[in-house]
Amino acid sequence: xxxxxxxxxxxxxxxxxxxxxxxxxxxxxxxxxxxxxxxxxxxxxxxxxxxxxxxxxxxxxxxxxxxxxxxxxxxxxxxxxxxxxxxxxxxxxxxxxxxxxxxxxxxxxxxxxxxxxxxxxxxxxxxxxxxxxxxxxxxxxxxxxxxxxxxxxxxxxxxxxxxxxxxxxxxxxxxxxxxxxxxxxxxxxxxxxxxxxxxxxxxxxxxxxxxxxxxxxxxxxxxxxxxxxxxxxxxxxxxxxxxxxxxxxxxxxxxxxxxxxxxxxxxxxxxxxxxxxxxxx
Amino acid sequence: xxxxxxxxxxxxxxxxxxxxxxxxxxxxxxxxxxxxxxxxxxxxxxxxxxxxxxxxxxxxxxxxxxxxxxxxxxxxxxxxxxxxxxxxxxxxxxxxxxxxxxxxxxxxxxxxxxxxxxxxxxxxxxxxxxxxxxxxxxxxxxxxxxxxxxxxxxxxxxxxxxxxxxxxxxxxxxxxxxxxxxxxxxxxxxxxxxxxxxxxxxxxxxxxxxxxxxxxxxxxxxxxxxxxxxxxxxxxxxxxxxxxxxxxxxxxxxxxxxxxxxxxxxxxxxxxxxxxxxx
Numbered sequence: 001x002x003x004x005x006x007x008x009x010x011x012x013x014x015x016x017x018x019x020x021x022x023x024x025x026x027x028x029x030x031x032x033x034x035x036x037x038x039x040x041x042x043x044x045x046x047x048x049x050x051x052x053x054x055x056x057x058x059x060x061x062x063x064x065x066x067x068x069x070x071x072x073x074x075x076x077x078x079x080x081x082x083x084x085x086x087x088x089x090x091x092x093x094x095x096x097x098x099x100x101x102x103x104x105x106x107x108x109x110x111x112x113x114x115x116x117x118x119x120x121x122x123x124x125x126x127x128x129x130x131x132x133x134x135x136x137x138x139x140x141x142x143x144x145x146x147x148x149x150x151x152x153x154x155x156x157x158x159x160x161x162x163x164x165x166x167x168x169x170x171x172x173x174x175x176x177x178x179x180x181x182x183x184x185x186x187x188x189x190x191x192x193x194x195x196x197x198x199x200x201x202x203x204x205x206x207x208x209x210x211x212x213x214x215x216x217x218x219x220x221x222x223x224x225x226x227x228x229x230x231x232x233x234x235x236x237x238x239x240x241x242x243x244x245x246x247x248x249x250x251x252x253x254x255x256x257x258x259x260x261x262x263x264x265x266x267x268x269x270x271x272x273x274x275x276x277x278x279x280x281x
Numbered sequence: 282x283x284x285x286x287x288x289x290x291x292x293x294x295x296x297x298x299x300x301x302x303x304x305x306x307x308x309x310x311x312x313x314x315x316x317x318x319x320x321x322x323x324x325x326x327x328x329x330x331x332x333x334x335x336x337x338x339x340x341x342x343x344x345x346x347x348x349x350x351x352x353x354x355x356x357x358x359x360x361x362x363x364x365x366x367x368x369x370x371x372x373x374x375x376x377x378x379x380x381x382x383x384x385x386x387x388x389x390x391x392x393x394x395x396x397x398x399x400x401x402x403x404x405x406x407x408x409x410x411x412x413x414x415x416x417x418x419x420x421x422x423x424x425x426x427x428x429x430x431x432x433x434x435x436x437x438x439x440x441x442x443x444x445x446x447x448x449x450x451x452x453x454x455x456x457x458x459x460x461x462x463x464x465x466x467x468x469x470x471x472x473x474x475x476x477x478x479x480x481x482x483x484x485x486x487x488x489x490x491x492x493x494x495x496x497x498x499x500x501x502x503x504x505x506x507x508x509x510x511x512x513x514x515x516x517x518x519x520x521x522x523x524x525x526x527x528x529x530x531x532x533x534x535x536x537x538x539x540x541x542x543x544x545x546x547x548x549x550x551x552x553x554x555x556x557x558x559x560x
Contacts, residue, residue: 009446016433016445017453142453143422143430151422151430154297166297167290174298174421176453 004082011086018145018192019178025079026126027183032070034128034182037204040067040099049277053101055201058280062232064099064206066239074208075242075250080124083187084253087122088212094253095121095209096229096237100281102136102203105196107170108160112190115147118221119212121190128204133177136199138186141175145191155193163193171197213256223260230267231279237261284363292367299424299471300457306360307405308462313351315407315461318483321348321380330556334382336480339559343511345380345485347518352378355487356521356529361403364466365532368401369491375532376400376488377508377516379560383415383482386475388449389438393469396426398497400469400490407483412456415478417465420454424470434472450476492535502539509546510558516540 006014014020026033044061047053065071074080075094084092112121131137146152156162163173175195178186188194214222229237237257246254287301295301307314325342328334346352355361356375365373393400410416423431437444441452454474457465467473469488493501508516516536525533550557 007446009444012437013445013447016430016437141421143420143428143434146428146430149428149430150425151297151428162297166293168294174455 003078003085006083006086014087014187014189017140017142017176019140019142019176019186019188021178021180022083022185022187023181024183025083025185026074026077029077030128030183033074033126034204036068036070037099037128037206040064040071041101043067047101048280053202055101055103058103059101060232060278060280061099062096062229062234062278063237063239063242064097065208066097066242069241069245071206072242072245072250075253076247080185080208081249083124083185084122084210087187088120088210090252091213092253093211093213093256094238094242094250095211095225095257096234097206097208098281099206100204101201102196102199102205103201104199105170106194106199108141108155108163108173108193108195110144110158110160110191110193113147113157114191119214119218121209121211123188123190124208124210125186125188126206126208127180127184127186128182128206130181131196131199131203132179134171134198136196136203137180138178138188139175139195139197140178140188141173141193144193145189147191152191160193170195210253219260222256223263226257226261226264227267229261229264230271231275233268233272233275233278235265235268237264282359284366285359286363287367295368295466295468298421300419300421300455300465300467302457302459303364303464303466304460305462306364306464307355307358310355310358311407311462314355314405315483317349317351318380318407318485321345321352322382324348328382329559334481336382336384339384340382341511341557341559342380343508343513343557344377344516344518344521346378346487347521348380350520350524352485353521353524356532357526361464361487362528364403364464365401365489368466369399369489372492373532374490374492374535375517375521375529376490376536378485378487380485381483381560382480383475383478383484384480385478386449387478389420389434389441389452389472389474391423391435391470391472394426394435395470398491398493400488402467402469403487403489404465404467405485405487406459406463406465407461407485409460410475410478410482411458413477415475415482416459417457417467418454418474418476419457419467420452420472423472424468426470431470431472438472449474489532498539501535502542505536505540505543506546508540508543509550510554512547512551512554512557514544514547516543
């Protein structure tokens with residue numbers, strides 16, 4: 001099946017505001033996806049680090065979709081693949097995924113803070129419960145992704161320290177709420193400041209992270225980025241199923257990271273000595 | 282009574298996002314402001330250019346607050362004065378006002394593109410307004426001239442459907458839902474709009490700016506020239522000046538000293554325009 005592309009208006013919307021909401025994009029798969037989500041968590045004890053989710057702190061599994069054949073195949077889905085190639089080019093990299101039971105609020109932050117000349121990193125977020133503005137929906141600050149702008153810079157780096165200094169409760173910061181239903185896809189630039197407020201203690205969401213392919217001259221940057229996965233105690237970036245079930249098309253999006261994660265196992269060994277449990281986000 | 286300043290947090294919010302909402306700031310004056318608003322319009326035929334407002338096009342009176350002593354005194358109100366001084370300094374300029382019956386939607390625009398000298402609008406809506414019934418919508422952070430974000434919005438918002446794939450009313454923005462007595466303040470550079478409003482939406486503004494340094498007086502004169510489209514001989518109405526105490530005069534004197542060219546420009550505008558501008 002041929003990949004579906006974003007139209008020029010959708011691309012411009014994403015470039016301008018730093019996010020895109022695609023209602024119902026994978027609605028026809030959402031029951032299966034939700035079931036797979038539950039299956040993966042159940043097989044890993046139900047929550048974080050092999051223990052049940054108790055609704056007190058976020059539970060995270062990284063990598064996530066790599067643990068189930070059907071979820072792996074989202075990378076091959078012509079709609080998901082089409083959105084990815086439209087934003088990142090035909091040779092984009094899969095940069096792992098996380099599955100989560102969120103608990104309560106998530107304060108303002110971005111997932112990175114890099115100049116536009118750097119590789120574009122994007123997050124595909126799949127929320128598996130209906131969410132509204134005040135029950136945990138993703139909120140984004142449009143335009144906050146523009147590194148180097150006076151506005152975006154004033155909000156701070158990935159820690160959003162500029163927002164914290166305003167002295168305004170996080171939930172009152174002006175933002176756009178992506179009120180999603182299961183089957184919607186929310187896409188945002190890693191630089192985009194985001195948060196959520198008022199959510200419950202069992203909010204199911206998983207992501208697929210993607211990036212533009214790194215040029216040869218920046219492989220050290222890629223390796224450095226990959227090093228952060230040690231916080232999740234991952235020996236390789238990808239799970240075994242992601243690789244073993246990959247066709248040639250998917251493999252194109254895996255090969256650069258697979259060729260450059262040889263240092264991760266040692267970093268993870270060191271992380272296991274220092275950390276009580278893998279990171280929760 | 283001493284001016285009541287904004288808090289540092291409010292100033293920082295304004296500087297970051299380009300607007301500030303102050304619910305209930307003038308609630309105790311809301312009823313009187315509405316009466317004064319109606320009185321001014323009634324004294325000018327009820328609508329635009331001496332004719333009744335018919336709900337088909339915006340009716341606009343400039344200079345508006347200047348027409349009524351009660352409205353003039355808003356410039357002396359410690360809450361307005363404190364707000365203005367907090368954002369613009371103690372020597373800010375009053376830059377005129379407009380009173381309006383708005384009709385329907387107002388598309389995305391900004392009131393200026395000032396790189397350094399700050400111009401602000403204090404907007405007083407005299408009817409309860411919600412997001413979809415004509416409340417002011419602003420795009421936070423759109424006020425920074427030279428930003429990739431703000432500059433790209435300038436080109437995108439003129440044709441959002443074709444360029445961004447969304448109707449103007451669907452552009453991501455914040456709606457400042459107001460009740461009479463609330464005050465909305467925004468940087469002239471901030472992109473703003475309103476959608477879904479009725480045909481008789483009452484609102485008036487006070488426009489203010491930082492004092493122009495002496496070496497930039499020509500810029501100020503050029504700015505003042507734009508008031509010719511409203512057929513004004515002077516920027517201020519007579520009552521604004523005649524009822525001014527020394528404190529208020531401080532905020533009037535730079536404009537009064539530099540609007541001598543306006544009458545001739547307005548004379549020419551009357552020859553080329555069928556009616557004074559509606560906005």
